[in-house]
Amino acid sequence: MSTWNPGSRCTACASSTNATSTREPGMSEPEPDIPYRFERSHEASAVVEAWSSLGPGEESGVTVGVAGRLMLTRPQGRFAFAELRDNSGSIQLFGGRAWTADFEAFSKLSLGDWIGARGEVVRTRRGELSVKVSQWELLAVARRNFGDKWRGVSDVEMRYRQREVDLWANERSRQLLQLRSRVVQRMRERLWSQGFVEVETPLLHPVAGGATARPFVTHHNAFDSDFFLRIAPELYLKRLVVGGFDKVFEIGRMFRNEGVSPRHNPEFTMLELYQAYADYRDTMTVFEELVAGLAQDVLGTTQLSYGGRELDLATPWRRATMTELVADATGYTLHVRMPRPDLLRIAGEVGLEVEEGWGAGKILLEIYEKTTETALWGPVFVTDYPAEVSPLARRHRDGPELVERYEPVVAGRELGNGFSELIDPDDQRARFEEQAAKARAGDEEESAVIDEDYLRALEYGLPPTSGFGLGVDRLVMLFGDVANIREVIAFPTLRPDRG
RNA sequence: GCGCCUCUAGCUCAACGGCAGAGCAACGGACUCUUAAUCCGCAGGUUUCGGGUUCAAAUCCCGAGGGGCGCACCA
Numbered sequence: 001m002s003t004w005n006p007g008s009r010c011t012a013c014a015s016s017t018n019a020t021s022t023r024e025p026g027m028s029e030p031e032p033d034i035p036y037r038f039e040r041s042h043e044a045s046a047v048v049e050a051w052s053s054l055g056p057g058e059e060s061g062v063t064v065g066v067a068g069r070l071m072l073t074r075p076q077g078r079f080a081f082a083e084l085r086d087n088s089g090s091i092q093l094f095g096g097r098a099w100t101a102d103f104e105a106f107s108k109l110s111l112g113d114w115i116g117a118r119g120e121v122v123r124t125r126r127g128e129l130s131v132k133v134s135q136w137e138l139l140a141v142a143r144r145n146f147g148d149k150w151r152g153v154s155d156v157e158m159r160y161r162q163r164e165v166d167l168w169a170n171e172r173s174r175q176l177l178q179l180r181s182r183v184v185q186r187m188r189e190r191l192w193s194q195g196f197v198e199v200e201t202p203l204l205h206p207v208a209g210g211a212t213a214r215p216f217v218t219h220h221n222a223f224d225s226d227f228f229l230r231i232a233p234e235l236y237l238k239r240l241v242v243g244g245f246d247k248v249f250e251i252g253r254m255f256r257n258e259g260v261s262p263r264h265n266p267e268f269t270m271l272e273l274y275q276a277y278a279d280y281r282d283t284m285t286v287f288e289e290l291v292a293g294l295a296q297d298v299l300g301t302t303q304l305s306y307g308g309r310e311l312d313l314a315t316p317w318r319r320a321t322m323t324e325l326v327a328d329a330t331g332y333t334l335h336v337r338m339p340r341p342d343l344l345r346i347a348g349e350v351g352l353e354v355e356e357g358w359g360a361g362k363i364l365l366e367i368y369e370k371t372t373e374t375a376l377w378g379p380v381f382v383t384d385y386p387a388e389v390s391p392l393a394r395r396h397r398d399g400p401e402l403v404e405r406y407e408p409v410v411a412g413r414e415l416g417n418g419f420s421e422l423i424d425p426d427d428q429r430a431r432f433e434e435q436a437a438k439a440r441a442g443d444e445e446e447s448a449v450i451d452e453d454y455l456r457a458l459e460y461g462l463p464p465t466s467g468f469g470l471g472v473d474r475l476v477m478l479f480g481d482v483a484n485i486r487e488v489i490a491f492p493t494l495r496p497d498r499g
Numbered sequence: 500g501c502g503c504c505u506c507u508a509g510c511u512c513a514a515c516g517g518c519a520g521a522g523c524a525a526c527g528g529a530c531u532c533u534u535a536a537u538c539c540g541c542a543g544g545u546u547u548c549g550g551g552u553u554c555a556a557a558u559c560c561c562g563a564g565g566g567g568c569g570c571a572c573c574a
Contacts, residue, residue: 057532076537077530094532111524125532145509148523150535153510157566169510213573231573258573259500268574414574471574497565 035137038116041065045088051121051129059132060121066091066131067116067139069168070109072149080107081130084117093117094130101135111149112142112168160492173487179298180476180488184251186297187271187472190290196247196273201236203229203253207451210234210392212435213256216266229255232469233272234392238421239457241465246276251472262484263413265473266493274467280404280420283466284381287408287418288315291379291475299479306411306481309377317408318380322368325382329372336360336386336401357441361386361401374412381406391431393419406468410478418468425458 042050042064051060068086075081080095080103097103099119109115117136123129147153152169159166159173166173188198206225208215210232218227233250240248251271260266275283292313295302302313320328327333332346343363347354350371354363364386376382385405387395393403405419422428432450476488486492 072535074533074536075530076533079531079533081533081536083534092534096531098531124534126534128532128534130532145524147510148512149510150523151511155506155510155566157506158510160566165510211574254574256573259571261570261573262568264573270574417574469574474574495565 034139038067038137038139039065040067040116043088044068044084044086044091047091047121047131048089048129054123054129056123056127057125058123063118063120064131065116065118069114070111073109073111075107082109092128092130094122094124094132100133106133106136110142112146113138114140160486160494161497163491176480176482176487177490179480182298183294183476183479184472186294187251190293191249191273196249197245199240199245199248199250201233201250205230207449209451209454213258216255216257231256235451235454237272237274238462238465239454241274241276242457242460242462249273260493265485265489269472271470271472272467274465276463276465278466279464280406280418280466283418283468284319284406287416287468287470288317295479304479306478307483311377311411313379319383320380321384322382325372325376326368329375334364334367336364357438359388361388365389373409376409376412378410379408381408390419391435392422394422413474415474416468416470419466421462421465421467423458423462423464425455428458429455
């Protein structure tokens with residue numbers, strides 16, 4: 001449904017449902033000549049900034065060229081005012097019969113039209129800085145109406161399906177995508193400056209590994225083989241460490257064939273990073289300094305407000321074990337070695353339905369997630385996860401049932417996941433097999449295949465290494481103070497509109 | 500996948516069992532410094548789609564589709 005039936009304001013357009021339609025034969029009003037380029041001298045904000053001290057009624061004597069889309073028009077007899085917006089901001093255009101070329105056409109321009117205009121920078125008697133237009137060129141005709149000029153466009157379906165309309169109408173939407181761009185730019189710069197090498201690993205995986213999500217399946221014709229869009233880059237990145245890259249990272253898209261929610265998009269962006277000779281304590285430091293530094297870079301502060309609550313990302317972040325945090329939240333002190341009946345009783349008391357095949361570690365994790373995680377405002381590194389639920393993490397130096405793993409939790413949400421990497425190929429094989437057995441028992445659709453390429457790489461020797469993944473979309477959500485992941489994705493995944 | 504809510508003009512919204520409307524945009528016109536300019540005029544609809552109940556359906560019921568939120572899965 002909801003195919004947008006446009007109100008064509010092009011009276012010569014034959015069809016109102018097809019913007020590319022041609023004019024009716026014989027209709028007058030030929031398409032205006034559109035130039036191939038326009039020489040712009042200033043962005044709107046640069047004009048506003050450079051002539052901020054110009055007084056009402058004063059003229060600068062300087063001619064500028066600006067270009068953008070008309071956001072408001074106020075034709076008024078022998079004068080015509082318009083607000084021109086470009087990527088940087090807005091500037092008023094001041095047209096007049098006495099000084100503007102083709103004034104009649106200028107005063108008939110519509111909301112949404114793109115024009116390039118040249119003229120002197122002046123401030124009107126009423127105090128509005130303006131370009132007093134002498135020459136102008138039409139750069140694009142808006143054949144379709146955009147939204148209400150005052151209330152904009154709020155229908156979320158249109159905002160996401162026709163993002164160009166949303167971006168035109170809602171400044172906030174543009175700001176969020178610009179914020180995202182700055183975050184990613186500074187993320188790269190920070191990591192490069194710390195000696196990390198940026199790499200690109202395959203998106204097409206013969207075995208979907210590195211996480212437990214369901215993958216998207218595709219098919220390679222020449223090989224007549226199925227491939228999986230990657231659910232995580234982890235195994236390839238660690239193979240690069242085996243190959244001698246001791247500090248690597250990748251920023252890229254992951255694909256997980258799971259449910260869609262305000263916090264989940266089927267494709268999302270992750271930073272994943274590995275550092276040799278480091279353990280999980282080291283990369284916790286890398287993580288917190290990166291996030292706090294990015295906040296400083298793009299927001300100018302580590303103190304932000306999210307959903308109306310204050311949040312300070314200044315380092316160092318609290319570190320607490322999962323057991324401690326669950327005890328704080330519930331009063332129950334849990335341990336993977338505690339008698340199963342006790343664990344089941346506590347699970348029942350917190351309202352958790354335990355499924356068959358769950359070991360103590362899984363139950364412990366579920367209790368944590370149900371009772372504790374969403375209440376953590378953080379930032380806090382939740383550490384020391386059960387080995388059972390962490391097949392790629394190295395066993396804890398204090399005991400083999402736990403692993404040296406952490407999840408940074410901010411505003412009740414996991415922002416990432418990191419650990420001391422499991423480097424022992426025999427243990428890794430055993431853990432893969434354990435996962436595969438569990439998958440078979442759980443009737444999982446995807447057959448858990450052992451990644452022999454990865455095991456072979458470990459056999460060549462992976463030095464002590466630690467790494468983490470960081471959800472870039474969620475980080476931008478945090479910085480931008482938005483609750484829906486779609487706000488920070490230019491074109492979020494939507495159900496195809498079948499009309 | 501399940502549950503609840505929602506869909507009216509290009510946009511933002513009324514009408515909630517009794518003639519489908521407004522503002523903005525668009526289109527035509529007026530206007531010598533406007534600021535969501537103002538004023539006059541004109542046009543715009545299979546009320547998402549398909550059934551049903553009723554003398555009468557945008558409105559009530561059933562189904563389908565899109566969207567939102569929650570749950571599950573997952574980051």
